[in-house]
Amino acid sequence: MxxxxxxxxxxxxxxxxxxxxxxxxxxxxxxxxxxPWMALTGHTKGERPKGAAVAMVSSxxxxxxxxxxxxxxxxxxxxxxxxxxxxxxxxxxxxxxxAPLFAQHLYERRSFKLFAINAGYWLVALMISGVVLALWx
Numbered sequence: 001m002x003x004x005x006x007x008x009x010x011x012x013x014x015x016x017x018x019x020x021x022x023x024x025x026x027x028x029x030x031x032x033x034x035x036p037w038m039a040l041t042g043h044t045k046g047e048r049p050k051g052a053a054v055a056m057v058s059s060x061x062x063x064x065x066x067x068x069x070x071x072x073x074x075x076x077x078x079x080x081x082x083x084x085x086x087x088x089x090x091x092x093x094x095x096x097x098x099a100p101l102f103a104q105h106l107y108e109r110r111s112f113k114l115f116a117i118n119a120g121y122w123l124v125a126l127m128i129s130g131v132v133l134a135l136w137x
Contacts, residue, residue, distance in 0.1 A: 013136035014071055017129040018063035024128070025059060028121045040114040067129055074133045085134025089126035097122040 029037055038045065049055075070092060073079075079088045098119050105115040 008075065009068070009071055010133075010136050013133050014064065014067040016136070017067035017070070017132045018060060020128055020132065021063040021066070021125045022056075022060045024125050025121060028117075028124075033117045033121075036113060037117050040111055040117070066126075067133065070126065070129055071133045074130060075137070079130070079134045080137060082131045082135055085130035085132070086127045087130070088134070089128070089130025090123065092130070093119075093123045093126040097126065 034045075037043070043049070070089065073092060074085060074088050077084070077088055079085050101119055101122075102115060105112070105118075
């Protein structure tokens with residue numbers, strides 16, 4: 001049986017994956033899908049919501065936690081190629097992000113378009129993070 005220890009993790013890869021998620025989120029919600037996301041969530045252009053700085057720091061910390069856990073899955077599955085890393089990111093997205101997020105959007109009566117924007121971000125973020133974590137070992 002293969003026992004994984006903390007020293008087998010590449011903490012730099014975890015940090016870089018979290019940073020990629022954070023930057024991707026900034027681009028996703030401020031450039032790529034800014035107009036539809038703002039319209040669907042009630043934000044207005046140029047508005048800086050209260051607590052934005054705390055939300056941004058929390059987003060990065062969440063990315064660190066997500067990347068650390070995803071690194072466990074990558075190691076456990078012996079995913080050490082870009083294809084396997086992307087697959088692990090995608091399958092984790094399907095089970096841990098898309099499925100509960102879809103149900104949440106239904107309960108909150110939010111549009112499918114908003115679900116697609118939010119879930120799309122997480123799909124890309126997890127697949128890229130899976131690749132980074134798989135290749136950087």
